[in-house]
Structures are given as structure tokens and as C-alpha cells.
Amino acid sequence: MENIILHKADTRGNADHGWLKSKHTFSFANYYNPDRMHFGVLRVLNDDSVEGGMGFGTHPHDNMEIISIPLEGDLQHKDSMNNVAVIKSGDIQVMSAGTGIYHSEYNKNHDKLVKFLQIWVFPNKKNVTPRYDQITLNLADRHNNLQQILSPNQDDAGVWIHQDAWFSLGKFDKDFSVQYQTKRKENGVYIFVLKGDLTINNITVNTRDGIGITNTENIDIKALTQDAEILVMDVPMTVA
Amino acid sequence: MNKLNILVIGRHPQITKTLFTLVNKMENCVGFSALTDEDAIKIFNENNIDLVLLSSGIPEESEQLIRSIFTDKNPNIKIIQHYGGGSGLLSNEIMEAMYIK
Numbered sequence: 339m340e341n342i343i344l345h346k347a348d349t350r351g352n353a354d355h356g357w358l359k360s361k362h363t364f365s366f367a368n369y370y371n372p373d374r375m376h377f378g379v380l381r382v383l384n385d386d387s388v389e390g391g392m393g394f395g396t397h398p399h400d401n402m403e404i405i406s407i408p409l410e411g412d413l414q415h416k417d418s419m420n421n422v423a424v425i426k427s428g429d430i431q432v433m434s435a436g437t438g439i440y441h442s443e444y445n446k447n448h449d450k451l452v453k454f455l456q457i458w459v460f461p462n463k464k465n466v467t468p469r470y471d472q473i474t475l476n477l478a479d480r481h482n483n484l485q486q487i488l489s490p491n492q493d494d495a496g497v498w499i500h501q502d503a504w505f506s507l508g509k510f511d512k513d514f515s516v517q518y519q520t521k522r523k524e525n526g527v528y529i530f531v532l533k534g535d536l537t538i539n540n541i542t543v544n545t546r547d548g549i550g551i552t553n554t555e556n557i558d559i560k561a562l563t564q565d566a567e568i569l570v571m572d573v574p575m576t577v578a
Numbered sequence: 579m580n581k582l583n584i585l586v587i588g589r590h591p592q593i594t595k596t597l598f599t600l601v602n603k604m605e606n607c608v609g610f611s612a613l614t615d616e617d618a619i620k621i622f623n624e625n626n627i628d629l630v631l632l633s634s635g636i637p638e639e640s641e642q643l644i645r646s647i648f649t650d651k652n653p654n655i656k657i658i659q660h661y662g663g664g665s666g667l668l669s670n671e672i673m674e675a676m677y678i679k
Contacts, residue, residue, distance in 0.1 A: 365670045375674070382666065398593040400634030402662045435662075438590035438634040460661060465635050 340554035342539065345374070347531075347546035350385070357392035361385040363530070363548050377528045377550045378575035379501055382458035385546065387451050388413075393444030399435035403459040403499040405488065406431040406443075407569070409532070411452030417441035421470045425454075429474050430487050432497040436466035455530075455569070460577050461500040471497050475507070484508045484518060484570060504572040510536075510561035518557040518570060526552035526575045529559070534566030582676060583625055586611045586660070587618045587644065588633025597633055600665050607672070615640050622648055629675055631660040 351362035351369025362369045363383035364376055375381075381402075393414070406413065412426045417433070418440040425431045433439065445452040473496065479485040487496040488505035496505070504521045520527055528550045531543050537560045538549050551557055552575055559568070584601045586609060588594035594611050601609030610625060612618035621627070630648060632641060648655050656675045661667055 366666055368669065370670055370673055372674075375670070381661070397664045398590075398596050399662055399664060400588075400590065400593055401659070436634075438588075438593045440592065458662060458666070464659075465637075 340539070341552045342541065343377075343550045344541065344543070345548040345550075347544065347548075350546075357389045358394075359387045361546070376460075376577070377571075378526050378573045379460040379462075379503065379577055380457070380528055380571055380573045381460055382456065383528075383530060383548065384456040385453075386456055387453045388445045390445055390450055391448040394442060396440050396442045398438060398440050399433065400438040401461060401464050402435045403461050403501055403503075404433045404435060405455075405457040405459065405497075405499070405505070407455040407457070407487075409453040409455065411450055411454075412446040413452050413454055414444045414446040415441060415472075417470060419468060419470055423472055425472055428477055429472055430497055431472040432470070432488070432499055434461065434466055434469040434500055436461075436468045436500075439468040439470075457571070459499060459501050459503055459573065462502065462574075462578050463500050466500055473497055477509075480507045480509045482508075482510055482514050482516075484516060502574050506570040506572075507567070508559075508570070509565060509567045510534075510559075512561055512564040512566075515558065515560040518559060518572075520555050520557070521572050522574070523555070524574055524576065525572050526550060527557055528571045528573065529557075530569045530571070532567035532569060534564070535562040536560060536566050536568065537562065580606075582607045582628045582672070584609055584629045584631060584672070585618065585621055585625075585627045586631045586633055587613075587636060589613060589635030590633065593634055596664065597631065597660065597668070600668055601631075604669065604672075615643060618644060619647055622651070627652075627655065629672065630655065630657040631671070632657065633660050
């Protein structure tokens, strides 16, 4: 029997630091909700908006797979592995923090916001060598399709991480429907709605809602509005 | 309210120092830090540590050694893996370890 949890957008944790506005799907920083700690190995899903020219100063990470997905604007990244890069809407960035890295992230532009998702996934192996990667995705590949953007495999589509997780993005016409099949029997699927209204296994979800589904192999997705967009995160439910 | 004594153990000097600083900035927490097993054991023996945060780069055998020695001395000691390296999960982890039954 499938299990479903629904996280409505307006129940997320809220942080407003002036230069940074963030919505936390799961407990993070000063937001603590014991019922919202993680979905399997998916530990952080932050929906961030950063004012022009502002950002996160140099700070450390370790033992976490960190995925950033820009939604609007340009994000400037610098790290202790000498990577200097700008990621923009249509890109995906991944860092395996492993034994430890330092990095900073700033809004490259001074006249507009940068909006991005920051996602943290527990790794399946501790203390790996730190690694950075970013790729540009073909936006056309997600039109009425679930475009894989992340996997555990170096030779598969998208970026890869140290975890048995698969992420996909989709952008659908109104009334388009698709069935998602989980990649592993042990995995659950967390779907975050970027935009629009959809039904997921007949449950209506709206912009920025999240829905987690376990104990099922097939998930029925139907767009109720034009250009509905979702991020599908297929993750192990057990933290190693 | 008694302050929590929190020992941060890690091999990455900057990250360990950052965590130590973050712990000390938290209300009701006092931080200690160690980069080696020897220093960690010495600090543990000399202070009434409530919580141990295992940070980055600790080999499996060191973790086992630390857990064994610390638990022998204090069977109720909380020893947890700290993930993420910064402030994002720190207060959540302390809350879960110390206050959630």
C-alpha cells in the first residue's frame, strides 16, 4: 500500500534575512519541525531568493551531496578547489562535499534577484574526495517529458552523486499525463512543484507544494495547467 | 538551564574550527574541538561532555575507537555524525540528539 505525505507550500519554514528569503521544506537552520526532518536521504530542500549583488560568503561543507538548480538569474560560485563559475537557469550544479570544501555563492547581478533550489542529499559514503561539476541542460528535452538531470552513474544523463538517487525535471502542457516508474524498489519519490497545478496519484498539488510517495513503483502525473513544472527526486528511504 | 558541553572532532582544521565557533555562538552551548583522537580523548576525560559531533575526515577505525572509549566512560553519551559542515543543520542535529526522546 502506498504511503503519501503532502507538504503544502504555505506550511514550509520561512526565513527572511532581508538579502535572502528562503522557504524550507525540511528543518533547516532556525526552522525546526520534528515532523519535517527529511524524506529518506533528501535532507534539505530550500527555495532561495537572493537580492542583487548579495549572497552567501565563504562557508564550509562536508559529507553532503549538494545540488543547486537556478530558476531565475545568475549565481556566481567560487570554491576551495579553484572552481569559479556562474550557473544560470537551465544549469544544474553538484558538489560532493566529502572530506570538506569551502565555497561562496553570490547573485552575479546587482539589478535582479537570483532564485534557486538548494538541495542536500545524505551521501552513501562518508569522507569522499570533494568534487564539483555543473552542466547545462537542454530545456527542450523536458517538454512533455521527464528529463533526467541527476543519477548515481557517471556515464548516465545529467550530473552524478554519491547516492542511489535520480532527479528529473518536467514541463508539461495542460492535460498532459505521464507515469513515473521508481528506479529502485527501496526508493521513495518526492515531487516538488515548481509551477502550476497537477495531480499526482489523483491528489491535486499546486505551485511549490511537495508530495512524497513510498511503497509504490508507479506514479501517475497529470498537468492541470499549461506549462506546469515539476522536479522529481527518487531517493533511498534509508539513511546509511 | 545548564549549558551543553559539545565536543567537535574532525580532521579538517578549518571546518572543525568553524563548527567550534558556531557551537560557541549558540546560546547554552560550550564548544570544545579536537583534530586528533588523542586530543579528543584528553578533552573528553577532562570535561563533562554532553554531546560529541563527528565532523569530516574521521576514519572508521578512529570513530570506533572514540565511540568505544567514550561510551565506556559515559554510557549515556550522545555521539552523532555532523553532516553539512556549517550552520545549516547544526542546531537541528543538537536539538534531535539532546531533546527528542
